[in-house]
Amino acid sequence: MPEKTADVIVVGGGVMGCSTLYYLAQMGVTNTLLLERDTLGSGSTGRSAAILRSHYSNEVTTRMAIEGHRVISNFEDEIGEPGGFVKTGYFFLASEEQAEPLRRNVALGRSLGLNTEALEPAAALELLPDGFNLDGIAAIASEPDSGYADSSAVTNGFASAARRAGATIKLGVEVTGILTGKGRVTGVQTTDGPLHASAVVLVAGPWSAELLMSVGAPVPLSYVRHQVVQLRRSLQRYPTLPTVADAPGGYSFRPDSGDVTLVTIKEDPADRETYNRSVDAEVAQMALEVMAHRLPGFEEAGWDGGWSGLFTVTPDWHPVIDRVPGVEGLVCGVGFSGHGFKLSPAIGRALAELTVEGRSTSIDMTPLRFTRFAEDDLIESSYGATVFA
Ligand SMILES: Cc1cc2nc3c(=O)[nH]c(=O)nc-3n(C[C@H](O)[C@H](O)[C@H](O)COP(=O)(O)OP(=O)(O)OC[C@H]3O[C@@H](n4cnc5c(N)ncnc54)[C@H](O)[C@@H]3O)c2cc1C
Missing domain, CATH: 3.50.50.60 (FAD/NAD(P)-binding domain)
Known part of the structure; x- marks a missing residue:
């Protein structure tokens, strides 16, 4: 050689x-x-969107997510550099058909040392922002230590x-x-x-x-365009927000700095080189609607741009x-x-x-x-x- x-x-x-x-x-x-x-x-x-959660359906990925959280949430101590971790708590919302799998996945996470709990809607409402609408949701997985970081x-x-x-x-x-x-x-x-x-x-x-x-x-491998819509909310109404995944709705949201909330939503097949890097107006509208459905104060939220990125999917x-x-x-x-x-x-x-x-x-x-x-x-x-x- x-x-x-x-x-x-x-x-x-x-x-x-x-x-x-x-x-x-x-x-x-x-x-x-x-x-x-x-x-x-x-x-x-x-x-x-750099969300950190550990709710997964199989052991290998749950183990990787737990280890990822351990390192990224202590990045300064582990690596000697800032990682921008923000602990928000995380709630995974599931429909009636998804409730049993959710409980199994929570049990899997707990068996691997994850701080997580399966909640009934009434118990989750005690922890979610005031007025949160759990329509169509039968079970909720909560992870108090999860959040997001800076990729x-x-x-x-x-x-x-x-x-x-x-x-x-x-x-x-x-x-x-x-x-x-x-x-x-x-x-x-x-x-x-x-x-x-x-x-x-x-x-x-x-x-x-x-x-x-x-x-x-x-x-x-296939390629999917995923949109991240940036909304501005009333800080008086929602000074803080948890990170939430709405499995039946197929989207997630998390707070960002100031009054910004990121909604990650919509997956469409895309061309790797030429996909549209911005957000579609109708998807922004969809994000406003799904957010206002769960958190009525988002009826007055404003759309402030966003971006799209590629998933490389197996x-x-x-x-x-x-x-x-x-x-x-x-x-x-x-x-x-x-x-x-x-x-x-x-x-x-x-x-x-x-x-x-x-x-x-x-x-x-x-x-x-x-x-x-x-x-x-x-x-x-x-x-x-x-x-x-
Ligand atoms: C919109 C969006 C939201 C997401 N949200 C989350 C989330 O909330 N939580 C989460 O855990 N994950 C999330 N992800 C997924 C996560 O970001 C990706 O899985 C991860 O960043 C992949 O990293 P990577 O290094 O494999 O790929 P990439 O970041 O794509 O890096 C590959 C690099 O290789 C370089 N490269 C390519 N070809 C060559 C070449 N021939 N020679 C030299 N260099 C080359 C590219 O320029 C690129 O910089 C999200 C992804 C997107 C798009």
Whole structure:
């Protein structure tokens, strides 16, 4: 092999790439190079609502969410950088058919150490803002310690901590191919020429698809545009708000700074390159209506813009975290299906372990293996194939 540029090359500077770089350094691997074609967090990460909740329907994701919350809510102590965590409490609202799965998921979370409770509507009303309308809701999962963080701060925090440990980050360099020889990865081809390494971690978000295809290891990925509507509410009426997911309604909301509330709503198939990055007027109207239905004071709320971002979705709305079959030394983390931010500390650690030790030891990622689609062994979600997973 030609002279090595680094021991490990990480492709993509979203939250997953930066977290992986940090955990590689934690494992003593600091001769590393992260390549980002644009700027850190310029993909889905910079468009995230960055909600942290741990209510999930399966063990591996619940474990990752609990670990993600532990790290992100203590980011300053853990990583030495601000992460912008705000504890708001979280309520997951479920319909009659979703009530039993909700109770099962709460029991799963509790068995893994999560502070969560399944509530009847009357008990939840004691905790929700005055006048909250629980029409059509049969059960509520509450997580008092959950909230949201700042996806840019977390991404840059991981990057800064990794740099301090010796890692290198290059911006404005695009990876155009994966170099292989004798069944193993030897580096990457880039817009700056070839760069050599004995391991490569592929975390290029929606753009991982072609690179995986080029080494004969396709993952079924599709792309969905998701809108984040920014509303302004009366602070007199609602000085604070919890973070809420309305599963029957298919949307979530959380407070932001000042009087701003973010409503994350609507998923439409989209073209990766040309999708509309702003918010549709009719979706903003829909957000105002669903909010006013639950919290009547939102009848007087105003629409103040927002943005759209891309979900990179797998058939079971869960990511692939694995070594790439047939290419020794190539590891990938793709298909976060709109809920990856909170999982990023656990994913970065697992990708670092897969790279260095060949298997993920902190959390067993076998359920998220590469081959599960071909084996027809998909992850099941209580709430169907949606972001609530
Ligand atoms: C609107 C929206 C709301 C969301 N809300 C939440 C939420 O509330 N909670 C939650 O947990 N998750 C949420 N998510 C999901 C979460 O943001 C993503 O799962 C996560 O950010 C994915 O990170 P990533 O690093 O895999 O991808 P990305 O952030 O897309 O990073 C990939 C990076 O790779 C770079 N790249 C691509 N190709 C190349 C190449 N060939 N060479 C070099 N660089 C390359 C890109 O420029 C990009 O910076 C949301 C997502 C969106 C879009």
